[in-house]
Amino acid sequence: MLSQKLQAEVAKAAHKHYQLSEGEVEVQPVRDMAHGDFTSNAALKIASKWGVPAKEAAEAIRRELADSRLVRSACARVEVAGPGFINFWLKPATCFKQLAELTKPAPRAILRGRRVLVEFSSPNIAKPMHVGHIRSTIIGAALANMFQALGAPVLRLNHLGDWGTQFGKLIAAYKRWGKREQVRRQPISEMLRLYVKFHEEMKREPELEVEGQQEFLRLEKGNRENRALWNWFKRESVKEFNVFYRRLGVNFTHVLGESFYEPMLKGVVTDLLRQKLAVRNEDGSVVVHLQAEGLPPCLIQKSDGGSLYATRDLAAIRYRVKRFKAQQILYVVGNEQSLHFDQVFAVAKLAGYAGNTILRHVKFGQILGEDKQKLATREGRIIPLGEVLDKARELARKVVQAKNPSLSAKLKDRIAETVGMGAVKYNDLSQNRLTDITFNWEKMLSLDGNSAPYLQYSYVRLKSILRKAGKVSGRAAGSAVLAHANEADLSMLRLLTRYPEQLRRAAEEQGPHLLAAYLYELATQVNSFYHAVPVLKAEPKLRSLRLNLVRVAADVLKEGLGILGIGVVEKM
Numbered sequence: 135m136l137s138q139k140l141q142a143e144v145a146k147a148a149h150k151h152y153q154l155s156e157g158e159v160e161v162q163p164v165r166d167m168a169h170g171d172f173t174s175n176a177a178l179k180i181a182s183k184w185g186v187p188a189k190e191a192a193e194a195i196r197r198e199l200a201d202s203r204l205v206r207s208a209c210a211r212v213e214v215a216g217p218g219f220i221n222f223w224l225k226p227a228t229c230f231k232q233l234a235e236l237t238k239p240a241p242r243a244i245l246r247g248r249r250v251l252v253e254f255s256s257p258n259i260a261k262p263m264h265v266g267h268i269r270s271t272i273i274g275a276a277l278a279n280m281f282q283a284l285g286a287p288v289l290r291l292n293h294l295g296d297w298g299t300q301f302g303k304l305i306a307a308y309k310r311w312g313k314r315e316q317v318r319r320q321p322i323s324e325m326l327r328l329y330v331k332f333h334e335e336m337k338r339e340p341e342l343e344v345e346g347q348q349e350f351l352r353l354e355k356g357n358r359e360n361r362a363l364w365n366w367f368k369r370e371s372v373k374e375f376n377v378f379y380r381r382l383g384v385n386f387t388h389v390l391g392e393s394f395y396e397p398m399l400k401g402v403v404t405d406l407l408r409q410k411l412a413v414r415n416e417d418g419s420v421v422v423h424l425q426a427e428g429l430p431p432c433l434i435q436k437s438d439g440g441s442l443y444a445t446r447d448l449a450a451i452r453y454r455v456k457r458f459k460a461q462q463i464l465y466v467v468g469n470e471q472s473l474h475f476d477q478v479f480a481v482a483k484l485a486g487y488a489g490n491t492i493l494r495h496v497k498f499g500q501i502l503g504e505d506k507q508k509l510a511t512r513e514g515r516i517i518p519l520g521e522v523l524d525k526a527r528e529l530a531r532k533v534v535q536a537k538n539p540s541l542s543a544k545l546k547d548r549i550a551e552t553v554g555m556g557a558v559k560y561n562d563l564s565q566n567r568l569t570d571i572t573f574n575w576e577k578m579l580s581l582d583g584n585s586a587p588y589l590q591y592s593y594v595r596l597k598s599i600l601r602k603a604g605k606v607s608g609r610a611a612g613s614a615v616l617a618h619a620n621e622a623d624l625s626m627l628r629l630l631t632r633y634p635e636q637l638r639r640a641a642e643e644q645g646p647h648l649l650a651a652y653l654y655e656l657a658t659q660v661n662s663f664y665h666a667v668p669v670l671k672a673e674p675k676l677r678s679l680r681l682n683l684v685r686v687a688a689d690v691l692k693e694g695l696g697i698l699g700i701g702v703v704e705k706m
């Protein structure tokens with residue numbers, strides 16, 4: 135990738151004068167293209183490290199770069215700007231050469247061989263997947279796709295919440311009040327009803343608590359009946375989850391529930407005790423003190439011997455690090471579990487479970503309704519994900535109906551599903567994941583705002599231009615055509631060239647919103663481009679260049695949206 139090649143040149147140039155370590159030299163696409171194409175803050179790093187004026191360091195590097203063959207051939211000029219940034223302006227011919235390669239996997243495979251494990255979605259069985267889980271599913275899938283697009287081998291793991299005392303309660307509730315037929319008919323909502331009823335009855339009959347614990351104990355000990363019930367509950371839950379995953383176009387390479395790690399839990403506790411990291415309390419519970427890490431103690435075994443969420447995560451780390459040998463493991467889980475992951479990662483590090491694998495909690499905020507209230511509950515009831523998706527499809531159907539009433543009903547339905555799912559996903563992915571996001575239906579489905587339907591519609595328009603153009607001579611004009619190009623052509627060319635670079639940035643920062651922002655900018659610019667300059671009616675050389683730009687823009691939009699998990703349609 136061009137940024138990486140420039141990075142190597144800057145590092146070489148900087149080393150002639152200053153000592154810097156590997157990761158300290160970066161070349162990134164500039165934010166505002168009025169300042170060039172790429173920028174490096176190496177001189178600022180040097181300034182803060184060695185106390186030399188940043189501008190002086192930047193000038194020294196710039197002078198060295200004048201001798202670089204790569205820089206001379208790729209860049210029109212190199213400037214020192216602001217407090218000491220080094221900015222690079224590409225030659226139009228450099229951009230032009232990249233045009234044919236932008237959506238090819240090989241040139242951008244900068245993460246080849248660096249395996250990453252993305253753990254995402256991870257709903258709890260026997261409960262409906264609610265809008266809170268949707269963010270993990272959408273963000274996690276997009277991140278996995280981004281890494282894959284950069285050549286990384288990616289594992290997609292669903293860490294189902296299928297273990298814990300709540301399943302003892304559910305079993306007890308089922309044994310008391312459950313009907314096989316009802317569970318069969320509406321598995322998850324029936325299981326939820328039983329679970330809620332159990333808690334209500336517990337107020338009147340506190341002994342139920344013990345009954346639940348005993349059922350869980352039996353389950354843990356492998357009691358046939360309880361095992362069978364639990365397996366059945368799990369099967370039915372997964373069946374329902376799969377309906378959403380199919381609708382959202384989400385896949386996993388591994389579905390391993392918390393229960394999978396059950397046989398490894400004792401080993402974790404024994405090992406932590408042996409390493410003297412854990413201590414046994416008087417009541418028999420086992421805990422790891424994390425004072426030195428500035429964290430509260432992490433409980434890993436209850437006084438009754440039962441395991442905890444954290445114990446299962448520790449066992450999972452041990453297993454994953456050994457089995458998958460990933461360079462990093464990303465946990466796509468909401469902000470509210472930050473403390474849990476801080477603790478678990480701290481224990482894993484102390485115990486040496488992580489080895490060289492980087493563990494990272496990729497957190498995100500909540501989804502709020504239009505009134506800024508939590509959307510997760512309504513009248514104390516969880517809003518099921520299915521309802522959200524159905525509403526999105528319904529509203530999208532109206533948009534399609536208004537836009538193109540003559541399409542067949544079947545086609546309209548298909549488009550509505552793609553546009554509806556796209557709207558929900560884009561609404562999430564276009565906002566910084568760390569902030570709470572709002573659910574504004576009108577904005578989500580607007581055809582002329584920063585929304586999936588706008589991007590999808592832009593794609594439809596580009597395709598229609600290309601259809602009208604008919605067969606464009608297979609061999610696109612060489613870079614000589616650039617002599618005839620105007621500002622709009624060149625700026626389109628520059629923006630397109632940024633695609634793999636923005637993809638790289640988005641992956642490095644685990645920020646799908648950076649890719650979304652790029653795609654939005656691209657759509658906006660290409661839409662004004664074909665209004666501002668003649669494309670189909672341009673003189674032959676320019677016509678071929680412009681159609682080429684339009685074609686690549688369409689390809690990039692399609693691929694970029696695909697990476698975000700959003701489909702395109704040919705008509706709308």
Ligand code: ARG
Nearest residue numbers: 256257258293294295447467
């Ligand atoms: N099942 C959990 C929940 O719904 C999320 C699991 C997150 N992943 C993990 N490794 N702890 O809250």
